Amino acid sequence: MPPLLELRNVKMYYNTTRGTVKAVDGISFKLEKGEAMALVGESGSGKSSLAFTIIRLLPRNVAESGGEILFYDEELGVVDLMKMSESEIRRKIRWKKISMVFQASMNALNPILRIQDQMIEPLVLHLGMSKESAVKIAEEALRSVGLSRDVLSRYPFELSGGMKQRVVIAMAIMMRPRLVILDEPTSALDVITQANIMNLLKELKAKFDLSYILITHDIALASEIADKIGVMYAGKLVEVAPADLFFRWPKHPYSQKLLAAMPTLREDKKIEHIPGDVPSLINPPPGCRFHPRCPYAIKGKCEKEEPAVKDVEGSLVACWLY
Ligand SMILES: Nc1ncnc2c1ncn2[C@@H]1O[C@H](COP(=O)(O)OP(=O)(O)OP(=O)(O)O)[C@@H](O)[C@H]1O
Structure with a gap:
């Protein structure tokens, strides 16, 4: 069976007075029918930009965009959203096939x-x-x-x-629609209401066989609903893994740091912070973009060459350690 959505090397750069911001820089993944993927990563890693790229709602200052966004639909067949005109997207795709709950939309x-x-x-x-x-x-x-x-x-x-x-x-x-993109759908709500909304999303997913891309800072919340987790860092997807595997064995050092920074109710767990900041997306670090903050960076390798995505025992990871 084909997936519902397949991104191949998707890019989207913005023009700014300071230079070109490479917000989405070569992203590839597949989303199956009825599957929920949580997209996590620090602020400014490009999650919302990726969502807007998929639903083709782009601001005027886009410098360039490229790659393929293949959408497989019973009615339309396979279409590349990147190649469709705005009027075609409006007639055939947006809201009817792919919809979005925007950040702070309530x-x-x-x-x-x-x-x-x-x-x-x-x-x-x-x-x-x-x-x-x-x-x-x-x-x-x-x-x-x-x-x-x-x-x-x-x-x-x-x-x-x-x-x-x-x-x-x-x-x-x-x-x-077949796919709903949710950008921080519960961030302005109290915890009980957050839980109620997550339950509602679960029910709707089962009832209508929906697929979700759920953008969130909250990995604990993501674990409630996500079948798989995608981790974004500085415009790149550094790991995509089934949720249970991801929580048991996060493979990318950045994923490990994100999980270690996640608060829990356990008193014996010390919350770690990730030293340093998300790098500039105008001049991102060469090689692996995480290397300046990575405790395992291999000298002579990680700062020079970009790691390719590899299948490491069920997780897709872009890291030279594997
Ligand atoms: N319209 C725009 N023009 C120029 N730069 C932009 C624009 N929108 C976003 N950016 C930049 O693109 C980068 C990625 O931003 P984006 O909002 O996609 O990240 P994010 O991971 O969704 O962050 P957050 O979690 O805070 O929403 C940031 O450096 C941001 O400043």
Whole structure:
């Protein structure tokens, strides 16, 4: 069976006054149907940029983008999203096949519009649906996320944070997409509400056979839902591994550091921090980008040559140690 999504050497660079920012720099991975991949890594490693590249919502200052983003669909066959025009993406892909819950999107709900108007607007305006059918779809989507139809007549300020996040998730699944990209979907919520939203995402995944790309800083949260974990560092994917294997045996030194920096309730565990900062993506370090912060860097090797991705007992890792 083909995967749902396959990225091959995807790049996306930004133009800035300081130089070209290589935010996504040669990323390859596969996502199967019904699979959830958590994308983790420090702030500024390029996670959101990769998400925007996949759903083709790019700012004007893109310097260059390249590679292949293959999407396998029963209706469309295999399409390369990189080669599709904006109008084709809008007609065939965005929201219908691939949707996104943006970072802080629950706070981006328009405060002066009722939920109904915000939910049906794209259906009526962009898809030319009648108001009645659009309201039906919105009602159904709200039901799927555990909200009653009364929410349709409310304004955002009349809803709790958790309810607003459910509305935003309802909007993302309204058109029955195959893949939902979630950028920090629970970061502004309290822990109980976070857990409720994660449970909801799990239910929706099973019910609609959805695939997810879940961007998060919170590896513990990622472990709740992810089938596999992708670790980004400075524009590169340094490790992709099945979740259970990743937590038992993280192979890239950066993955090991990320896990060691993860807080737990165990009192005997000392939380480590990762010394140094994420490097500049304008002039990233040569060779392996992690070498200046890596305790195992091999002199004469890691600072000179970029490691290729290797299959190391079930994990894909880009590191000279293997
Ligand atoms: N529109 C833009 N123009 C120029 N540079 C940008 C733009 N958007 C992001 N960047 C830069 O690209 C790099 C990657 O940013 P990105 O937001 O993708 O990282 P991230 O891993 O998602 O971070 P966070 O977890 O903080 O959201 C950063 O150096 C950022 O400053």
